[in-house]
Amino acid sequence: MTKFDFLLVGVGGQGVLLASDILAEVGLRAGYDVKKSEVHGMAQRGGSVVSHVRWAKKVLSPLIGLGEVDYLLALEKLEALRYIETLRPGGTVIVNDHRIPPISVSSGGDEYPDDQRVRRALSEVTDDIQFVPGVELAEELGNARASNVVMLGALSQSLDIDLEIWLEVIAERVPEKYVELNRQAFLKGKGAIVGIP
Amino acid sequence: MKKLLSGNEAIARGAWESGVQVAAAYPGTPSTEILETLAPLPGVYAEWCPNEKVALDVAIGAAYAGARAMAVMKHVGLNVAADAFFYASMTGMEAPLVIVSADDPAMHSSQNEQDNRRYAKFARVPCLEPSDSQEAKDLVGAALSISEEFDTPVMLRPTTRLAHSYTLVELGEREVEEKPAPLPYRVDTRKYVMVPDNARRRHPVIEERIVKLARFAETFPYNRMEMGDRSLGIVTCGVAYQYAKEVFKDASILKLGMTYPLPKGMIQDFAAQVDRLIVLEELDPFIEEEIRLIGVEVEGKNIFPICGEFNPQVVRDSAVQAGLLDESARVEVKEPEKGPLPPRPPILCPGCPHRGVFYVTKKLKLVVNGDIGCYTLGFLPPQAAVHTCGCMGASIGVAHGANKAGVKGRNVAAIGDSTFFHTGMPALLNTVYNQGNTITIILDNRTTAMTGHQDNPGTGRTLRGEKTMAVKFEGLARAMGIEEVHTVDPYDLKEVEEALRACLAQDGPAVIVAHRECALLPEVRRQWTPLRVDAERCNGCGLCFQVGCPALIKSQEPDEKTGRPKAWIDPLLCTGCEICAQVCARKAILFRAQLSVLPRPNGGKHDQV
Numbered sequence: 001m002t003k004f005d006f007l008l009v010g011v012g013g014q015g016v017l018l019a020s021d022i023l024a025e026v027g028l029r030a031g032y033d034v035k036k037s038e039v040h041g042m043a044q045r046g047g048s049v050v051s052h053v054r055w056a057k058k059v060l061s062p063l064i065g066l067g068e069v070d071y072l073l074a075l076e077k078l079e080a081l082r083y084i085e086t087l088r089p090g091g092t093v094i095v096n097d098h099r100i101p102p103i104s105v106s107s108g109g110d111e112y113p114d115d116q117r118v119r120r121a122l123s124e125v126t127d128d129i130q131f132v133p134g135v136e137l138a139e140e141l142g143n144a145r146a147s148n149v150v151m152l153g154a155l156s157q158s159l160d161i162d163l164e165i166w167l168e169v170i171a172e173r174v175p176e177k178y179v180e181l182n183r184q185a186f187l188k189g190k191g192a193i194v195g196i197p
Numbered sequence: 198m199k200k201l202l203s204g205n206e207a208i209a210r211g212a213w214e215s216g217v218q219v220a221a222a223y224p225g226t227p228s229t230e231i232l233e234t235l236a237p238l239p240g241v242y243a244e245w246c247p248n249e250k251v252a253l254d255v256a257i258g259a260a261y262a263g264a265r266a267m268a269v270m271k272h273v274g275l276n277v278a279a280d281a282f283f284y285a286s287m288t289g290m291e292a293p294l295v296i297v298s299a300d301d302p303a304m305h306s307s308q309n310e311q312d313n314r315r316y317a318k319f320a321r322v323p324c325l326e327p328s329d330s331q332e333a334k335d336l337v338g339a340a341l342s343i344s345e346e347f348d349t350p351v352m353l354r355p356t357t358r359l360a361h362s363y364t365l366v367e368l369g370e371r372e373v374e375e376k377p378a379p380l381p382y383r384v385d386t387r388k389y390v391m392v393p394d395n396a397r398r399r400h401p402v403i404e405e406r407i408v409k410l411a412r413f414a415e416t417f418p419y420n421r422m423e424m425g426d427r428s429l430g431i432v433t434c435g436v437a438y439q440y441a442k443e444v445f446k447d448a449s450i451l452k453l454g455m456t457y458p459l460p461k462g463m464i465q466d467f468a469a470q471v472d473r474l475i476v477l478e479e480l481d482p483f484i485e486e487e488i489r490l491i492g493v494e495v496e497g498k499n500i501f502p503i504c505g506e507f508n509p510q511v512v513r514d515s516a517v518q519a520g521l522l523d524e525s526a527r528v529e530v531k532e533p534e535k536g537p538l539p540p541r542p543p544i545l546c547p548g549c550p551h552r553g554v555f556y557v558t559k560k561l562k563l564v565v566n567g568d569i570g571c572y573t574l575g576f577l578p579p580q581a582a583v584h585t586c587g588c589m590g591a592s593i594g595v596a597h598g599a600n601k602a603g604v605k606g607r608n609v610a611a612i613g614d615s616t617f618f619h620t621g622m623p624a625l626l627n628t629v630y631n632q633g634n635t636i637t638i639i640l641d642n643r644t645t646a647m648t649g650h651q652d653n654p655g656t657g658r659t660l661r662g663e664k665t666m667a668v669k670f671e672g673l674a675r676a677m678g679i680e681e682v683h684t685v686d687p688y689d690l691k692e693v694e695e696a697l698r699a700c701l702a703q704d705g706p707a708v709i710v711a712h713r714e715c716a717l718l719p720e721v722r723r724q725w726t727p728l729r730v731d732a733e734r735c736n737g738c739g740l741c742f743q744v745g746c747p748a749l750i751k752s753q754e755p756d757e758k759t760g761r762p763k764a765w766i767d768p769l770l771c772t773g774c775e776i777c778a779q780v781c782a783r784k785a786i787l788f789r790a791q792l793s794v795l796p797r798p799n800g801g802k803h804d805q806v
Contacts, residue, residue: 088529
């Protein structure tokens with residue numbers, strides 16, 4: 001493949017931006033031209049967060065066009081469903097098996113879609129779907145907030161990049177006292193994918 | 198060395214490398230990170246000002262005094278600073294000045310998507326537009342050179358997409374010597390005192406200057422032709438250049454790094470070499486209109502949208518629609534049947550102190566004229582407590598106007614600490630002076646929160662991290678002549694209600710200062726203590742859900758009698774502000790002090806929806 005287009009989606013506060021920082025830097029060290037695009041400010045206050053990361057020999061647009069995403073990494077299930085049409089038909093979608101109900105579900109009449117509805121919609125676009133219990137795996141390490149890096153570990157199984165590069169970048173990008181936690185989180189995520197057909 | 202930098206980081210780096218000595222700004226998405234990146238670098242003095250007009254005056258003053266200067270603002274900030282922008286164009290400066298105006302196509306975080314290239318033309322100021330981080334860095338240096346050569350301020354216009362996209366940048370070193378020994382202030386009243394007589398002499402000078410700049414644009418290296426297939430010629434600028442290259446792989450491109458004034462000869466030359474000439478630019482048909490004025494036939498906004506930002510798909514679909522690309526160029530998109538999805542807009546965070554104020558104003562059925570900041574989000578249900586929001590500082594004047602118009606009841610103005618300093622103060626003075634009776638609530642969360650926690654005159658710290666005085670709102674209000682001044686903790690609903698009732702009971706202007714740090718500030722985060730619901734007591738009445746906190750979630754456990762889902766608190770989100778605990782009629786939500794008394798029930802962690 002000559003290009004790798006990643007869309008990372010989730011909810012403000014989940015660490016989408018840190019995950020995309022790491023992913024961009026990894027691409028750079030693997031020898032690709034890289035662009036990354038996101039939006040700060042109003043867009044983050046608990047709202048949907050989207051980050052585009054592109055690796056290729058030469059990247060032009062910082063944004064990935066609709067239907068051109070190769071890897072959709074969703075840190076939350078509803079957000080996977082919201083952005084599934086960005087995926088190239090047959091592309092890879094990796095979903096954190098985790099729900100964060102929007103405010104209109106608790107205080108209004110909206111319903112959070114059930115798992116079946118999520119899976120059915122995703123499978124209309126691709127067969128390459130992986131659900132990862134990212135929060136549970138991170139909780140096993142004692143910190144649910146590391147689920148973003150668990151998910152990166154899961155994504156790494158689809159990419160041919162040296163483990164050393166991943167771990168090196170993670171170590172540089174997270175606060176020192178969380179380096180070991182995030183290292184473990186990454187490896188857990190990587191392990192979670194092994195054996196999934 | 199090459200590094201991935203955001204457009205904002207690159208602009209800061211460019212300013213540093215090209216020797217900017219003084220920089221001033223008011224924070225505003227998408228421009229905020231520029232000064233935050235620049236401030237710690239050696240040899241630069243950078244400050245947050247209360248608003249953009251002050252920031253631009255400061256930068257102009259530095260340039261008058263001979264220092265290389267920069268002012269930074271978001272697009273609507275230039276509305277506030279417009280007066281200064283125009284006089285700076287008229288006077289010119291002793292040293293170069295670059296004004297960064299960050300536009301926001303798609304309004305990711307703004308109230309409009311005005312195209313500030315209009316200001317460049319309006320004030321006869323050249324405008325540069327970068328298309329990636331490398332150019333963002335380089336064009337700061339180019340802007341300063343142009344400013345120096347032509348004695349003009351120069352506008353650098355990034356957009357949100359550029360400001361918040363990370364692309365590779367070759368880092369350089371700071372080119373100029375550190376600040377030389379202080380020079381005497383050069384007095385030149387004919388140039389710098391803009392009384393009519395002097396201004397009349399200066400006007401022809403700036404008209405002549407823009408003609409010279411148009412000639413300069415012909416050889417400006419960031420204006421360049423990339424000739425390919427000559428059946429289509431695309432004039433483009435900014436990040437749209439990247440979309441042009443990606444979508445029209447073979448077309449000829451005229452890439453403009455300077456979009457005002459335009460290189461007339463270069464455009465005519467380019468137009469003569471291609472069969473069909475189009476302009477690909479976000480927002481207004483600015484270049485398109487300028488090209489038409491030259492007398493060259495061109496298309497643009499008949500093909501591409503005027504609203505919102507571009508992306509490869511928007512450009513491709515518009516091009517196919519217009520016959521510029523074959524139908525086969527479209528990308529296959531599968532849109533599965535999803536059913537209705539609950540939206541996920543930005544909302545007030547868990548533990549947000551504004552929530553307490555809005556809970557009470559809603560309870561008292563008050564009309565609230567809001568302002569620009571996180572608290573604008575109080576307009577959303579279930580709070581639905583903010584009823585207008587137009588621009589920075591508008592709340593107080595709008596509320597006063599409504600009350601003078603004779604509305605039933607009393608309008609309330611809700612304004613944040615930083616916004617109050619920005620443009621709220623003159624409006625409050627107006628309310629007092631004109632004997633208004635509005636109630637102004639200053640939502641003082643001790644930071645400029647929406648843009649990511651910048652200091653302001655109320656926080657006691659400067660951009661450089663130095664300790665400084667912290668303005669007290671109560672004293673300020675009293676000094677302005679307001680007698681009814683209250684201080685409340687917005688986490689204490691009873692206290693907020695009592696203060697509001699006291700203000701409503703009298704007929705003069707009143708100020709309530711709601712003091713409570715933003716829940717996301719690091720020192721507050723360390724004190725987060727998630728609350729719990731006592732499932733035995735909760736009957737699923739749903740009252741707490743009307744507080745509108747994302748940490749309060751409907752559990753899967755229905756109440757036996759009512760059948761309604763009981764409340765559950767997400768321990769990952771809850772900060773322990775206790776607003777919901779005060780609202781709960783059955784005392785089912787435990788206050789912090791009760792947490793250790795009642796043990797956590799089994800399975801409390803995963804029993805959500």
